[in-house]
Amino acid sequence: MERQIIIDDTTLRDGEQTAGVVFSRAEKVAIARMLDAIGVQELECGIPAMGEDERASVRALVGLGLNARLLTWNRALIPDIQASIDCGITAVDISLSVSDIMIANKIRKSREWVKEQLRTALGFAKERDLYVSVGAEDASRADLGFLTELMEITRSLGGDRFRFCDTLGILDPFTMYEKVRALREAVPELDIEVHTHNDLGMATANAIAGVKAGARFVNTTVNGLGERAGNAALEEVVMGLKLACGIEPGIDTHRFHEISRFVGKASHRPVPPWKAVVGEKVFSHESGLHADGVLKNPGNYEGFDPAEVGLKRHIVVGKHSGTSGLVERYRELGIALSKREAVCLMEQVRVIAQRMKRPLSDGDLRRLYRSGVCGLRAA
Template identity: 80%
Template sequence: MESANQSKVIIDDTTLRDGEQTAGVVFSKREKLAIARLLDGIGVQELECGIPAMGEEERDMVRSLVDLGLNARLITWNRAVIPDIEASLACGVGAVDISLSVSDQMIAHKLHTSRVGVVEQLKRALGFAKEHSLYVSVGGEDASRADLSFLAELMEITRALGGDRFRFCDTLGILDPFTMYEKVKALRTAVPELDIEVHTHNDLGMATANAIAGIKAGARFVNTTVNGLGERAGNAALEEVVMALKLACGIDPAIDTHRFHEISRFVGRASQRPVPPWKAVVGERVFSHESGLHADGVIKDSRNYEGFDPSEVGLRRHIVVGKHSGTSGLVERYRELGIELSRDEATSLMGAVRTMAQRVKRSLSDGELRSLHDSMQLTLRAA
C-alpha cells in the first residue's frame, strides 16, 4: 500500500448493522445508542448504523442516532433500489451504502438477471443517490467470486457517476489473504481514482487477515464489528484489525484502544454472546501465563512474551498457577496474595501444586493456593 494512504485508513464499523444481523442478536434502542457513543468516543470514523427500508421502527432508530450529533459519519445499508435510498433520506443521513450482487452466481441464481441488468440497476440507484447529494459507497456483494473485469467496469461506472468508493465484499468468507491482496491490488490498479473498502467474513477464520491484506493492497476503508459479530462466523473484529494495523503494519488508524475491553464486554452483554476468555486482543485471559518458561520470562520483562502491554486494550496480566508452573510463577503468584515465598519453599510446594492441578484439571484458585501454603507451614512446624 502506498505510504500516502497509510495514515488515512478509515474504520467503518458495522456492529449496529451487520453485527446485529448475527443470528438471534437484537440490540435495544438504548444499547444501540450506547454502542454508537462508545465507538464514536474512541475515534471510529464511520458507523454503518442500520437498514431504514426495514420499517418505521428501524428508521426511528437511525434518526435517534443522527440526533446524537456524533463526530463519526453515519452510513446506512440499502439495496441498490430507489425506495431503499428514499427511506434513508427520510432519516436525515448523508451517506449510504447501496448494495448489489456482482458475482455471476448471484446475478443468475439470486437476482435472475444479467450483468447488463446489474449495470442498469447501479446507474439508476447511484444516479438517484447523487442527485440527492449523498455520499455513496457502492457495495459489491459476493465480489470475491465475481469476474475482476466486471468489477472494474462497475467501479469505473461508480467513479464516472460520482460514487465515492467501492466495497469489495468477501461475502462468503472464502478468500485467503494472498488472493485478497491480489484481487484488491488489481482493482486498485484498474481504477486508481476510486477508493476501495473491504468487507470480510470469518467463515474460514481469516476475516482479520483478509481485511489487513486488503488494506495492504490499497484499500482505504475497512469494515469491522466489535468482537467479530456478524452473519454466520462473523466479520473482522474491530479490536483485532486495529491492533494488527498498529503492531503488524505500522499503521495507526487513530483509534483509542484503551477502552476496547470495556466496549467488548458491553457488546458481549448486549448481544448475549459472551466474550470467550481466549478471544484475541480482548479476552480476559489472553495475558495469562502459566508455563514455567513463559511466566519466568514475562516476570523478568513483559516484552519477552507479550507483543503489547495489556493496559493498551484495558486488560491486565495474570500469573496462573497450574500443572505447568515453575518456581518463578509460583513465587510471583503468592506475592500477589500477600505471601512471601522463598525459592526453596516454592520448590517444596511444586509437587503438591502439580498433583492438585492434575486432579482438578485446571489452574488453582486463591483459596487452594492458601490451603497448600498453610499445609506446608504446618508440616514445617511439625518437623
C-alpha cells in the same frame, strides 16, 4: 504522505444481522457513543427500509451529533435510499449482487441489468448530494473485468468508494491482496473498501491484506460479530494494523475490553476468555519458562501491554508452572516464599493440579500454605 485508513464499523448493521441478535435502541445509542468516543471514523448504523422501528433507531443515532459519519445499508433501490434520506442520513451504502452465481440464481437478471441498476440508484443518490459507497455483494466470486466496469460507472457518476465484499468468507489473504490490488490499479481514482467474513477463520487477515493492497476503508464489527462465522473484528483489525503493519488507524484502544464486554452482553454472545486481543485470559501465563520470562520483562512474551486494550496480566499456577510464577502469585496474596519453600510447594501444586485438572485458585493456594506441608507455618 501515508494514507489514512478509515474504520467503518458495522456492528449496528451487519453485527445485528447475526442470527438471533437484537440490540435495543438504548444499546445502539450506547455502542455508537463508545465507538465514536474512541475515534472510529464511520458507523454503518442500520437498514431504514426494514421498517419504522429501524428508522426511529437510525434517527436517534443521527440526533446524537457524533463525530463519526453515519452510513446506512440499502439495496440499490430508490425507495431504500429515500428511506435513508428521510432519517436524516447523508451517507449510504447501496448494495448490488455482482457475481454471476448470484446474478443468475438470486436476482435472475443479467450483468447489463446490474449495471443499469447501479446507474439508476447511484444517479438518484448523487443528485441528492449523498456520500455513496457502492457495495459489491459477493465480489470475491465475481469476474474482475465486470467489477472494473462497475467501478468505472461508479467513478463516472460521482460515487465515493467501492466496497469489495468477501460475502461468503471464501478468500485467503494472498488472493484478497491480488484481487484488491488489480482493482486498485484498474481504477486508481476510486477508493476501495474491504468487507470480510470469517467462515474460514481469515476475516481479519483478509481485511488487513485488502488494506495492504491499497484499500483505504475497512469494515469491522466489535468481537467479530456478524452473520454465520462473523466479520473482521474491530479489535483485531486495529491492533493488527498497528503492530503487524505499522499502520496507525487513529483509534484509542484502551476501551476495547469495555466495549467488547458491553457488546458481548447486549448481543447475548459472551466473549470467550481466550478471544484474541480482548479475552479476559489472553494475558495469562502458566508455563514456568513463560511466567519467569514475563516477570523479568513483559516484552519477552507479550507483544503489547495488556493495559493498551484495557486488560491485566494474570500469572496462573498449575501443572506447568515454575517457582518464579508461584512466588509471584503468593506475593500477590501477601505471602512471601523463600526459594526453598517454593521448590517444595511446587511439587504439591503439580500433584493437585493434575488431580483437579485445573489451575489452583487463590483459595487453593492459601489452603496449601496453611496445610503445613514443607514445614511452613500456618499463616
